[in-house]
Amino acid sequence: MILGFAKRWSLASYVVAAILTLPLVAIVIQATALDESIFPHLLNTVLPTYILNTLLLMLSVCIGATVIAIPAAWLVARCDFPGRQIFQWALLLPLAMPAYIVAYVYTDLLDYAGPIQRGLRHLFNWQSPQDYFFPDIRTLAGASVILALVLFPYIYLLARTAFLEQSSSLQHAARVMGCGPWRSFWRLSLPMARPALAVGGALVAMETAADFATVSYFAVPTLTTAVYDTWLEYGSLSAAAKLSAIMLFVVFGIIGIERFARRKQKLFQKHTELNDGDRYPLSKMQGYLALTYCFGLLLLAFLLPFIILVGYGWQYFEVSWNRDFLNYAVNSLYIAVLVSVITVCIAVLLMFVRRCSPHKVDKLPSRFASTGYALPGTVLAIGVLVPLTYLDFAINDIYAYFNAIGPGLILSGSVFVLLFGFSVRFVAIAIGSVESSYKRISPTLDMAAITMGIKPKILLWRVHLPLLRKGIFAGLLLVFIESMKELPAALLLRPVGFENLATYVYQFVSDEQLEHGALAAIVIVLVGLVPLIYLNRSLEHRS
């Protein structure tokens, strides 16, 4: 707490938070508007299925991702086996892969017309689909498997950290009392990691709810695709906004659960270093099993799709390597860099106010600003366009009042709309990252600074920022990856003549010709890898 904390700091944070919550407000207002009987019609026909699909998908992806992530996290954190060092970071790689690309690759492989089924038919001389059973990939179950494969690293990452941070003295105590690895896992580690698992699960659930491309490719209609359809096929913004409101309800429910889980987490966190010697040594056989498990996971979730992508990229290199491709790559980078800088600046401002303001209410702006992450891209697009178009018209009216020619759609029709939309969606990530970094700066430092008569601005520049370096950097990187991958918002918001790699790749995927977009897809993945590896390093050093 700083005695001379100036009001303008809190004011600034309120203004920023208000701007960032505009889209949410716009959706709520739109949702109350009348619509031409579209919504009741949807409610009577397809909506129940959409909602059921959404819930089932979220549930099954969460379960699937948890089930595959926990053994991996436990093995890597607490056991010793060949290759452990590599899997520590390698199991994060799937995060760099957009889900719809993985979906495409697997549909191609596992479809009736794909090489696997063709091979089987050839081998057993089956003639028609009636001759044998093969699970259909383009189903809810198929989509769940693919999404679980791509999203499990969220849970893996958090679970691994939780396992690592569990006090080693507790583990020692357990061991002394005769707990073997299994019992100590079930009775000690797993229950203690539960809050972390809940956080990871919530992230996975939210990402699943936001997914647009995979489910639409798999012909599994969910609320996100319904919003898209209702808006663009029925042409009803208000019905789409109503659907969005339902969706928000679901997502805020998840956030509530996650918050609840995290509140408890504090009780458990007592840091002590885990030494290498504390890891359970596995027998040779067990070690190989562990290796096989981790490698299999990596193979399915990342290596296989990536290798196939590289194959396509190689085969179609001449068609794909053109000026458009380079342009779109630059566009993607440019947006991702700007968005990550903007969001991190906002995050630092909000968290600074939250830390230093003597008023409790000043904690609100950072809370509100974070709600944007709950908006799936499709929903977000509605929320962003409504207020910006309104402002655009106002600006042009002012010009017209002075008999001047207005600037046109300077906000909603330019890159600004993308920057704004992405910032709203991803600022929560930056806030989270800066927040966790802030937690590690002792308040006594602030007090010392104040005793020496330092002003808030200097405190931020000279004391906090240098100490926040890591959190800031992690925030920049995470937002950067997400901005490179984000598809639905980009698809709906991109201004005239503006494509980026994600929309470019999707154009081919939706036309079932990923081959031609493979090179662009590879770039998205590679660009995402670098930050991931760095991020993992910094986490390693911390734990």
Place this chain on the structure above:
Amino acid sequence: MKFVKSLAVLGLACVTTLVNAADTLTVYSYRQAFLIEPILADFTKETGVKVNVVFSKNGIAERVAREGRLSPADLILTSDFSRLMELVDKELVQPVNSKTLNDNIPQALRSPQNDWYALTKRVRNVYSSKERVGPIAIDYEDLADPKFKGKICTRSGKHPYNISLVASMIAHHGEQETKVWLEGVKANLARKPQGNDRAQVKAVKEGLCDLAIGNSYYLGKMLQDPNQVSWAEAVSINFPNQENRGSHINVSGMALAKHAPHKQNAIKLMEYLSSDAAQKSYAEVNMEYPVKLNVAPSKLVSSWGEFKSDELPIFKLAEYHKAAVKLLDEVQFDL
């Protein structure tokens, strides 16, 4: 602070360059960019007018409506008819007074008010497996016949091509009968609707289904791609309803945006797209049927034979568009 300032300047610079791209035409297109880009490049070569294309699969009408009088769109290209009518219904287009256009495009294929023009025709065909079925005389109505149970493949019912087909069924048979028909078709599907028209032909080749609904030009496209020739060669193309009303025709088309900032140039482009050269190019590149009478379809397309097409006035389809979407939801066609 300096950093923030330079960032702001950079941002503004990017914004202004994108907004004030002067003397370029802006085309909003439902048609994939790579299909029309060669033709637009020729236009630029001839006239010096640069053309900026925004491609989108969905929502162009929504977008133009929202942008209102500030919209940068000059010309809107659609890949199907209901999209054209959607633009007209929402009053997003303006009539064009051009003798060239009226001369080039037959009356039946343009709006009486001159606010939209067709550019190409395509037929919704039924593909059949050469090996298991061979060429057959078939009506769309037959697709609901229980004898085809588990034998039909199609893309999502919600795709504009299928919506138009359903709309035409409503126009001929009324909603109630069409609903029964749709339920019948759904019951006959070999798998849940998915993929595009190309994927359906592939599924026929692989033996997953015997019949597939698809547009004619996909066959041409596949024959051009060395990896897909074998799919195309596995099917026969059948023009439905030849014994009665004729095959369902859809058109791709264009309309001048209501608030087109570069109206004169946009009309120039429209006239160019109806010219012999562009029509020929459309026909050759995209395997569609040209609308201009003296331009012949490509050799390959001609080889599929002559056919009788449904004389139903095309604007009727638009009338039933929403009803068609609702029916598809009611029978849960895609679920």
